Every structure is written in C-alpha cells, then in structure tokens.
Amino acid sequence: MPVPSKERVIALLSDLVHDRGFDLEDVSVVSAGKHSAVRIMVDREEGIDLDTLPALSRDISEAFDAVSDFGEVPYTLEISTPGIDRPLTEERHWRRARGRKIRVELADEKFDARVGVLDEGSVTLVFHSKGVLASRVIDIADVVKAVVQVEFSRPKAEEMELAGGVVGGRPAPADTDEIVNVESPEEGSDK
Incomplete structure (x- = not known):
C-alpha cells in the first residue's frame, strides 16, 4: 500500500499531535499517481505561529518514517492550520x-x-x-x-x-478610550 488511509494516519498521529498541544482538525490523503499528498490540519487554543509548524512537521515525518505501512512511494507532507472559511462545527x-x-x-x-x-x-x-x-x-x-x-x-x-469582552491576543476595539489608573490620595495625606 503506497499511502495509508485517512483512518490510519489519524490513528498514528492523534496522540502525537495532542501531546504537542494541538488538536488534529482534519486529515486528507490524496493519491496522485506516483506521488501522493498527506495533508494534516492542526489548531490550538493560543493560535499557531510560524515557528511551531516546522517542529510539528518534523515530528510527524519521523512518525511516518518509523512505520512500515507507508511503503516506498514518495509523498508530500503538508501541515497547515484551518483557514478562515472553515465552518465552526465543534x-x-x-x-x-x-x-x-x-x-x-x-x-x-x-x-x-x-x-x-x-x-x-x-x-x-x-x-x-x-x-x-x-x-x-x-x-x-x-x-x-x-x-x-x-x-x-x-x-x-x-x-x-x-460579546464577553476582548479575547487575549486580539486587537482592542476601535473606540475604546485609553484607561488610565489614577491613584487617589489617601485620607489624611498631604497630597
């Protein structure tokens, strides 16, 4: 079998992805003649920066290399995050x-x-x-x-x-006034 099924990839990667702090959102296995593609979509609560995906990609590649049912047929491994057009389902x-x-x-x-x-x-x-x-x-x-x-x-x-306030890591609303904490003088002070 040149490229394993979607179910096999999910079984192989679920724990690994979870242990790295990600949710495995989707897996797609596309057979394209002599070259296939395995597309893996991940996400996490705090978002994903550009430095985290290469490390995860290396870990996933090593997991694939460690199993024998991927065969010798070359494949492209793609790791991505959900796009803005992904429906909210969970x-x-x-x-x-x-x-x-x-x-x-x-x-x-x-x-x-x-x-x-x-x-x-x-x-x-x-x-x-x-x-x-x-x-x-x-x-x-x-x-x-x-x-x-x-x-x-x-x-x-x-x-x-x-809507429940500004979520951490998101821009502040457009019309917020800068909040300044002003200390009031204590009673009995000379201020």
Whole structure:
C-alpha cells in the first residue's frame, strides 16, 4: 500500500499531535499517481505561529518514517492550520472564534453576528437589529452552518463588551478610550 488511509494516519498521529498541544482538525490523503499528498490540519487554543509548524512537521515525518505501512512511494507532507472559511462545527471552534464576526445559518434564517461567550452547548451571538445592538443565545446544535467573516475594521467597544469582552491576543476595539489608573490620595495625606 503506497499511502495509508485517512483512518490510519489519524490513528498514528492523534496522540502525537495532542501531546504537542494541538488538536488534529482534519486529515486528507490524496493519491496522485506516483506521488501522493498527506495533508494534516492542526489548531490550538493560543493560535499557531510560524515557528511551531516546522517542529510539528518534523515530528510527524519521523512518525511516518518509523512505520512500515507507508511503503516506498514518495509523498508530500503538508501541515497547515484551518483557514478562515472553515465552518465552526465543534465547541472549541466557537470558543476560539469568540469576538469574531461570523455569518450564521439556522434552519429558518441567516444573519451576521459576533461570537460571544460559549456555555455548555450554547453560544451568545451579538448582532445589530434595526440599528440597535442586541444579543441572543442559540444552541450550537441548531446551527446549520457558521463561518468566520473577514473584517477590515475593528468592532466597537460596546459590541465587544456584549460579546464577553476582548479575547487575549486580539486587537482592542476601535473606540475604546485609553484607561488610565489614577491613584487617589489617601485620607489624611498631604497630597
């Protein structure tokens, strides 16, 4: 067998990827004549920087080299992260998308909203309704499709606050005033 099945790759890599702090999001095995491709998609809570993927790629390559069922046929190994167009299907996807704008499709409606706080199978969505900022809790199981949208401007502070606040590592909202901590003089002091 020149290239193992998707199931074999998942079985081989699940623990390795998890032990390195990643989630194995998807595996694709494509046979293309004499040269095949194994595509592996990973993600993690704190995001992925450019330095982490090469190390993971080396570890995965070593794991493939250590098994005999890959055969001698050459293959290309591709390690990537989910693109912005990946649908939100798991609770961890919703948690990682908090604060981002999405297009959500329910059985009877479609609308744009900002992802708020996730709570045991449900998520708060923040949206504009007739010019007013509103929120709504929906069950994730009721979502037909949800995809993160590209934004070219930062959201307003009120919108982010209603969505549960700014998530670490994300830009601050567009209209926040710089917060300055001012110490008040203690009672009885000469200040």
